[in-house]
Amino acid sequence: MNINTVNSNGLSKCLVVVITLCSLNSHAQNSNEDSAIEEVVVYSIRKSLESALAEKRDKVNLTEIINADDIGKLPDENVAEVLENIPGVQITRDAGIGDGVSIRGSDQNRVEMNGRGTTPSGDRRGGISFSDLPAALVKSLHVVKVPSADMVEGSLGGTINVKTYRGLSLKKPLKVISLKSEYAQNAEDWNRNFSFTVGDKFSTGIGEIGAILTVSHIDKSIRQDSIRVSPSVRKVVDKYINSTYLLPDGNNDPDPYYYPGYSEISSNNEERENTALSGSLEWRAAPGLKFFVEGSYSDFSKRGRGQMAITQPADISDRCTNLNTDRETDSINPVVLDGIPVMPQATFDVINVEGLDIGIMTSGMMGGGIRNCRADVAADYDSKPTNDGVQIKTKNVSGTRDTKSHVFALGGEWLGDNVEVKFELSGASSKTSSPSFQTIFQYNNPEHLRFLTGNGKIRMPMFYDTRGDYLQYGPLEDAVGRSSSFVAGTTTFFTFDQSALLDPKNYALFLAKDLEGFFDNDLYAQKIDAKWDFDHKFLSGLSVGVRTSQRSNSKQRSSAQTSQYPGITALQLEEAFPGFMVETEGDLFSNAGGGLYLDEFVTASSEVIFNQREAVREFLSLEADLDPLQSFEVEEDTAAAYIKADFFVDVFDIPVRGNVGVRVITTDQVASGKKSLTTAEMTSSLDAQGFDYTDLLEEYSQSGSVSSQTVADLTAAGFSSETIESFFNNGLSSIDESQSYTNILPSASLVISPIEKMQIRLGYAEILRRPNFSQLSPTAVYPLDNSPVNVGNPSLKPTTAQQYDLTFEYYFRKGSVFSLGYFYKDLDSVIGKVSTPRGICNVNASSSGEATSCSVGGIDGGLVTAVTPTNLPGGTIEGFEIALQHSFIGLPQPFDGLGIIANYAYQKGERGLTFSTPGYLADEGLEPDFPLNFVGLSENSYNLTVYYDKPRFPLSGRLRYTYRDEFLQTEVSDVTAGLPLYTAARGQLNASMSYKINKTFSLNFSGVNLTKEPVIHRAIFSTGPIGRMRDPDRRFSIGIRGRF
DSSP: OOGGGOSOHHHHHHHHHHHHHHHHHHHHHHTSOHHHHHTOOOOHHHHHHHHHHHHHHHOSSOEEEEEHHHHHTSOOOBHHHHHTTSTTEEEEEETTEEEEEEETTBOOOEEEETTEEOOOSSSOSSOSOGGGSBGGGOSEEEEESSOOTTSOOOOSSOEEEEEOOOGGGOSSOEEEEEEEEEEETTTTEEEEEEEEEEEEEEEETTEEEEEEEEEEEEEEEEEEEEEEEEEEEEOSSOSSOOOOOOOSSSOOSOOOEEEEEEEEEEEEEEEEEEEEEEEEEEEEEETTEEEEEEEEEEEEEEEEOEEEEEEEOOOOOGGGTTHHHHHTTOSSSOOOBTTBTTOTTOEEEEEEETTEEEEEEEEEEEOOOOTTSSOOOGGGGGTSOOOOSBEEEEEEEOOEEEEEEEEEEEEEEEEOSSEEEEEEEEEEEEEEEEEEEEEEEEEBOTTSTTTTSGGGBOBBOEEEEOSSSSOEEEOOTTOOEEEEEEETTEEEEEEEOGGGGGOGGGEEEEEEEEEEEEEEEEEEEEEEEEEEEOOOSSEEEEEEEEEEEEEEEEEEEEEEEOOSSOSOBHHHHHHHSTTOEEEOOSOTTGGGTOOSBOOOOEEEOHHHHHHTHHHHHHHTTOOOEEOGGGOEEEEEEEEEEEEEEEEEEEETTEEEEEEEEEEEEEEEEEEEEEEEOBHHHHHHHHHHTTOOHHHHHHHHHHHSSOOHHHHHHHHHTTOOHHHHHHHTTTTEEEEEEEEEEEEEEEEEEEEEOSSTTEEEEEEEEEEEEOOOHHHHOSSEEOOSSSSOEEEOOTTOOOEEEEEEEEEEEEEEETTEEEEEEEEEEEEEEEEEEEEEEEEEEETTSOOSSGGGEEEETTEEEEEEEEEEEEEEEEEEEEEEEEEEEEEOTTSOTTGGGEEEEEEEEEEEEEESOEEOOOHHHHHTTOOOOEEOOOBTOOSEEEEEEEEEOOTTOSEEEEEEEEEEOOEEEEEEEGGGTSEEEEEOOEEEEEEEEEEEOSSSEEEEEEEESTTOOOEEEEESSTTSOEEEEEEOOOEEEEEEEEEO
16 A cells, blocks of 8 residues: 555545634634733643643654643553553553553553663563553653664664652642542442652752652452454365365355364453552752652552353264265265355355455354264254264463562762763562463263263354354354263263253363463663753754663473363362352353353352462372473673764754764673473484483483593583583583674754744654563473473574654644654564474473374473564564644633544554465465564554543543554464464543542543443454454543642
8 A cells, every 4th residue: 555545535534624623713813812822721631731742842852742630631540541642652452451552563662760661570671561550650651752862772663751750840749649439341340549649849958858759559350251263274175074165256166264163252350459659759969969769669460260161173083084975965964064055044254365265154053073974963862972062161260460560760960060960870670470270171971981081071062153243152042062971781862951061060170280480570770971061053962871781581480280181070179179160150241232152151260279279289289390491581781872962053044953863782691591302302413423322321320420431422522511411311401592782773853943833853763672581582481282382582683673754743822733744664674473383392292193292301292383483574664643632722612621632643564574375275276475564563543532621610521532453463373373363453432521629629530441342353364254352341430539
């Protein structure tokens, strides 16, 4: 798509109309006395918008600013939700709460507090998690889109600087308290939120002292219903059953199509609690000398207590390999699979991707497998083994996170006649634990001879439907579960109505997993900056500075699991731990209109498990030990120096100001961990050098060591000491990978003011983003099943890019602006994921034959897919941003309190990357290229806010709608078996209102996610089948705020 021919005519026309109204309104105001305008007293929403706009106008670098009074009037819980008001900023939500931020097509941003680095809750690079940073701590937010040389590198999108209050900036004592109660519709619970701020400035005998403290506490319940249906493919030539589907292309040859496979249906309930504080103490010892100490602290916890049902098609017996030739034309017992060919309710759709038509099943009955070479018919239910239906497992969803993080700094400022020096020592740290204890039960027939095994399953047919706005998947009202068993010399048949899903006696334990991850992040920095101001006709200032930092990120992981089908029933666990099994509420997606879902079953109680975790471990004979193969540490030291020149000059009586500078950074990284060679790898490498691995192990077993001569021989053969160590330590050895690199980052910004109300900005910068820490890990994350293994890559290089900006700004009255900007980024490379089938041995996985069998340290396992980060080809991101901010104070009363904030962003990404052609298409002889865009980039997004705010009028409020197009969620997803996953286009409507009771107190009301639009993820293609759907909460709140 050409950037100049964007299909956004409707939005463009709206903007033209609004701009015309603003111009007319501005003209009407200008016809009056300018002094009368200036005498208007504004406050609240309007005042904060005006002050932020004035500050933005004075900045040389393109910076978006939101001030705290403005934030206080928004129904925003954390910083991510506040940032959504800025042009070119898009956010993602977790359970309806702001969680991630994308700026100009990239979520790789840097989060600072008062200009200092912060640490994440996990392994990511950007900084503190947005969910851990409540809006109550914030005085203002600065989003720098074009960096300067004095800024710390690390962002491809933008730098988000969270500024907190400082005592010396106060004009009078500050005492503010806010209390809020919020009703979460999905969770059906009232949440609690309070904050207070106190601060003052004192004159003493040793100078001025300013102190301020803000405390915030959030305690809330969240519920988000979710359904995942991974697409499977019915091939033209399949192993068991060939496709008989015909695309509507007039060709009578059968075509492949997508149909529902593995599914997860869940109600995800969470308890979240966050206590945060921020404080500052400043001392102005002399008019030009100031010292300070300040910091912030956050204690965030999340407790998951969700419940999930898992369905998957049953295996088809190998004896059905001739099914198509034997049964395809059988008029008595026709094949009925996924609604083909005899079930009339089955429906299909066709999508076109890169010129290729692809079939997608949109509704139909799912049988889940045909074990006796054909589908069931009514007569079978009394005489033959039943086969139609899917097998059902249930699981407790226990995702939990505890994170304690802090940022501190101490330093000072000295101001001379024409020089300013700043010096500072700072640190940030976060410690996170993420325990998860899952128990998975299979829905089985208690009368079956093999109740405690997989053979005792009860099968139930499921109906699949995506023809409406929602994905539905569940049993029809009259559907029953069926099972058969050989009892007392004869086959007995059993029928179960759906109420049997609520009876714990029908569940046998399939597997229990006890997992816990630990992250420890530390960052320390030292810096000194100096700036000289000059009374020169061109050069107005010169800044220099140096900064050093020491950073570490470490991870440890413990894991343990039972064997599959360990011979334990749900009733046994219920007897040992009363309340262990709990029923679901049975109202999945009821707040989104309801539908057909499997939503009545029982699972283990996550709450009971965590309250008695040690006892449950003992009952299940689980011992979770730290796994050295899944632990790592990355240490990183940086040293940077910069020089920046500021200038101001008149060119033909046109004011021109700007800066130019360069930053030089050296990075040293060391990634440490443990690696393990497979038995085959050790045997092969030793055989190649004439050694016999069996003989070496025998020598080692006799005395616990090998002779010095053997070590010398191995060393002479080229084996390192770490490799020799691994030969006698079950393949386990230490690994340290290091790398160093230096980057030179020039930058320049220019502001031209051809007339008083107009500014033209030009910007250039070279930017850099280092890989996330887990991506640099020399180790891997081994799941406890056959899922793909995430493998680190300590040789990853940083992503660098050239950035260009051009922005036009027209300030047509105080507090009003229309802006139009264009940006272009040329990325040298990006970090993505590649999948290697059978690329790594996982001892937790099972093999399906000799081709997938392997062993590590003598322990048998299976070869599974390895997912590895790598430096992929770069690309370009370009786009434009349109923004309008205006208050209509010239309109007749009462409309003079109206105001508008509107912005639209178009972003286009191109990169030389495609994903592998799905295997079923390759089988058809088709190998089209399927291009991949940048992760998190939406082509179109907009934000429209209408507010009402008048001086001396007690009522104010705003209505805000945000929208973003579909975007690539990830290049590799388990939902799609290693293929891409997309997030569909979505909008959200929020509203807030405030009523000022008197000079001290005001009442606040808000509503979040009023239209309650679902979050939909599409599999493989942006228009592909729905792979996952989520129903975020709708929330309403009422609160009171007092300022004393």
